[in-house]
Amino acid sequence: MAQGQQNRVDYDECDRHVDYSLCMSDVIVIGGGLAGLAASVALAQAGVKVTLLESRPRLGGRASSFEDAATGELIDNCQHVAMGCCTNFRHFCRVTGLAPFFRDEEQLTFVGPPDPSGRQPPEFCRFAATPFISAPFHLGRALWGLGYLSLRDKFAIARGLFSLRMAKPLTNDRTSFAEWLGRQRQPTNAIEYFWNVVLVSALSESLDRISLAAGRKVFVDGFLTNREGWKVSLPTVPLDELYSGTLSQWLAAHDVEVRLKTGVERLVMDDGAISSVELRNGERLAARQFVLAVTQQRALSLLPESIRTTPQLAAIERLETAPIASVHLWFDRPITLLPHAVLVGRLSQWVFNRSRGEGRGARGENASMPVPRSSPLAPRPFYYQVVISNAREMAERPQSDVVADVVAELKAIWPWAADAKLLHSRVIVEHHAVFSPLPRSEELRPPQQSPIENLQLAGDWTRTGWPATMEGAVRSGFLAAENVLTKIGRPAKWLQPDLQ
Ligand SMILES: Cc1cc2nc3c(=O)[nH]c(=O)nc-3n(C[C@H](O)[C@H](O)[C@H](O)COP(=O)(O)OP(=O)(O)OC[C@H]3O[C@@H](n4cnc5c(N)ncnc54)[C@H](O)[C@@H]3O)c2cc1C
Incomplete structure (x- = not known):
């Protein structure tokens, strides 16, 4: 018997609003991206009966693959990269048996900018931590080795990194990273060839549209806190093999019912609580607790009209x-x-x-x-x-x-x-x-506990302290699951500590 079945939660009664004949699971999770998957894994490990509803024919959400018609190959929608500092994503992979399908890179190669005259070949620079040197100095030699940066650029970058590390974690995210770089008098090439390179890849925004808090987090967590934080981790198989393959098997073995091609039309509310979900085919499924793990663009349209307008939820619409x-x-x-x-x-x-x-x-x-x-x-x-x-x-x-x-x-x-x-x-x-991690965008991100007691929100866009990443999505799923587990009297800690 699967572990999940042995520990099944035995509710004395379902909500009085819930039709017992429909009460097929303890928790319904809507959305089979990493947030919904992480929530399902955490709940299933605690013996909670989970039904996971996903509108697409495969799991993984934005981190997924599709078959390229011309080559017949399964290709990822985009290469997905995790870092050593992604402690929750890594934990998720360890628990579910996905970890062996990732490889950690011990070095990166930076290819310097093109020579304007076109005569010189670009410079190839090896970027790796120096053995036995602890953070924050472990990457000092690597930075020094970026030969396309001048001495002045390198000293300015080192000064900037030092000042980011010394700054207290920022709750005030009103300043843009570009403004901060200006105040720091960073040289143009240092901005263009270092700060911009790292932050655009990590946060997918221009420096004027990145808050200082979000930018600081990338450098402090990734490069300055722990020797392992910067290491890039790459899947060795297409993403679909991870999530629709190995992870699906894990979910099945833990008694999670996964329903693909099952789009949710709306959440139904009765007497101040969510009682069921209505599917696009008109079917209704009831449960005691719900985790809504769809994108921010979809979340509002599934929620009952009466709560869509609460300030906390209405703010989601302003996330760019x-x-x-x-x-x-x-x-x-x-x-x-x-x-x-x-x-x-x-x-x-x-x-x-x-x-x-x-x-x-x-x-x-x-x-x-x-x-x-x-x-x-x-x-x-x-x-x-x-x-x-x-x-x-x-x-x-x-x-x-x-x-x-x-x-x-x-x-x-x-x-x-x-x-x-x-x-x-x-x-x-x-x-x-x-x-977009714009200045002041943090206040637009809602916590996982929604204004409705039995509804959790999950997704990279909810309040996790992380940018939109696989790590942020998994964190949100773990936090939502922790809230559900507390409510049903089975508190468990899923959120993993940051690297120290
Ligand atoms: C091109 C690209 C590159 C990226 N690169 C990286 C990277 O290198 N590293 C990194 O860490 N992150 C990267 N990310 C970000 C990362 O993919 C996301 O942060 C993460 O996958 C978000 O997971 P999620 O579960 O929050 O949302 P999603 O993955 O969007 O999941 C939401 C799910 O809900 C489903 N859904 C929606 N509506 C309904 C409905 N009505 N009923 C049922 N199901 C529904 C959707 O089909 C989807 O599966 C990248 C993203 C993209 C798009």
């Missing part, structure tokens, strides 16, 4: 969003054997090598080394994903132009790939990829 684009490229030969690279001062921001073999051969090799034509990978198509965050401008351009520019950038960086033939390409723009 930012787009992220991914350019998927299949070549007839390798462009690089590097597993990934950060491209500085270009339209393309990150390139990920998603070819089978995933660039593992490049470890320890000189990053700028040409790829031999006789590479054992050569007969296979070589698949690369280029990620462009804060993609507002490029989202307006014809996709063929974007592909041409990105391919030209890659060939300029790796000139021996000049003859590589592009076999197939695809551009995916997620227009509402993440909420």
Whole structure:
């Protein structure tokens, strides 16, 4: 018997408003993205009977894959990256058996900006922690090694990082990061080639649209607190294999009923409490507790009219969003054997090598080394994903132009790939990829406990202290589950501590 069944919560009575014949589960979770999945996992581990409703045919929400018709390959909507400081996402992966499908990178490669004259090749800079040096100094040598930054830039960056670390955690997020950089008298190149590079990839916004609090968090949690915080963790299989595959099996083994292609039309309220959900097909499902884990754009439309207008919930509408684009490229030969690279001062921001073999051969090799034509990978198509965050401008351009520019950038960086033939390409723009961490946006994010006692909100947009990330989504799910568990008399701690 599954663990969940052994510990099933035995309610004395359902709400008097709930039709007993419909009372099929203790908790209904709406939305099968990471927030809904995390809530379901935490509840199921406590023996609570969960029904998870997801409108799409697969789990994972914004972190998911689809089949590319031309290649027949399962490709991710966009490369998703976690960091060492994502303690809750990592815990979620450990609990559910997903952890072996991620690999931690011990080093990154930064490719310096293009030489304006076009004569010099770009600089490849290895970025890794110095062994045995503790935080916050572990990345000092790596910063020093970014040869495309001047001495003045590096000292200014070190000074800026020091001042971020010394500042108290900011509750007041009225200042933009751009304003703060101005006050810090950071040089233009330091802004363009360091602060901008890190924050645009992490938060997908321009520096004037990032609050100082959100920007500070990225640097303090990721780079300054713990030696492990900065490490990038990458899935080694398509996201769908993680969430619709391994995780689905975990949920089934823990007695979670997952209903895909099951869109919720609205939450039904009776006498001040949610009594059931009405599905798009008209069916009604009742439960004692509800977790609404859809995006902020959808959440309001599912809620009863009477509570949509409460100040706490109405504020959600003012959360703005930012787009992220991914350019998927299949070549007839390798462009690089590097597993990934950060491209500085270009339209393309990150390139990920998603070819089978995933660039593992490049470890320890000189990053700028040409790829031999006789590479054992050569007969296979070589698949690369280029990620462009804060993609507002490029989202307006014809996709063929974007592909041409990105391919030209890659060939300029790796000139021996000049003859590589592009076999197939695809551009995916997620227009509402993440909420924008604008100054004052924190006050628009509601806590997980909604104004209705038996309704929890979850999603990266709820109040987690984190930006829109897989970590933020998992945190929100854990917090919502903790609230439910307390209410049903089975309190349990799910939220994991930050790295110290
Ligand atoms: C292009 C892109 C790149 C990203 N890159 C990264 C990255 O590298 N690292 C990182 O940490 N984060 C990244 N993110 C952010 C990350 O994907 C999200 O923060 C996270 O997945 C949000 O999870 P969620 O559960 O809050 O929301 P969602 O994933 O949006 O889940 C909501 C779910 O609710 C379902 N739903 C909606 N309406 C209904 C309904 N009426 N009935 C039933 N179900 C419904 C949806 O289908 C969806 O599955 C990226 C996001 C995008 C879009």
